[in-house]
Amino acid sequence: MSTQKRGQLKLAEDISFDPWWWQARNRTTLPEPDLPSSIDYAIIGGGYTGLSAALTLAEAGAKVAVFDAADPGDGASTRNGGMVGNRIKPGFEYLLRKYGEKPAVAMLDEGRRWNREHFGTE
Secondary structure, three states, rough: OOOOOOOOOOOOOOOOOOOOOOOOOOOOOOOOOOOOOOEEEEOOOOHHHHHHHHHHHHHHOOOEEEEEOOOOOOHHHHHOOOOOOOOOOOOOOHHHHHHHHHHHHHHHHHHHHHHHHHHHHO
């Protein structure tokens, strides 16, 4: 740490808080869409989880609208992976208690298979 006291450090003037992968993306401003006259479900948030919910509902025949505070790709899902990752979130003990041994093992095996196919690791 520098000779400055803690709490008095100055951020670099050229610091960027945008993720580095945003630098290569082709940003375009999207037009405001016309709102439908009626919907069955309104999804708030256009990240991985919201879009997955909307797609599932739409595939089941529901009329769905997704609302987000910003343009697609500006939210947390593009910065931290949202709910997508190379590991499932709950551990084996939790899965075992909740679902039993066979489903717990199957879920973990599926995660390992996905990692092998996409990352070459387990």
